Amino acid sequence: MHPESHLILHHARAAELHAATRARRQAADAGRAGELRARLGWTLVEVGLRLATAPQPALAHA
Structure with a gap:
């Protein structure tokens, strides 16, 4: 092979x-x-779900 063909x-x-x-x-x-x-x-999505759900009121212990 010619050097030019190797180069190509x-x-x-x-x-x-x-x-x-x-x-x-x-x-x-x-x-x-x-x-x-x-x-x-x-x-x-996680932040939106936290904002969209209302916090549950804490239950008082008797």
Whole structure:
């Protein structure tokens, strides 16, 4: 094989690897953002439920 053909194949493979790495990083970043969004959402649900339920009056002991 000619050196130029090796170089062309190397550049093509490097571009594929860079694209795959970029896609994985974007997926990981989206996953972290989604995890944070879910955690925040459930925290807001918990706070809303606490606010929505009326506190029960304490029972007096006889």
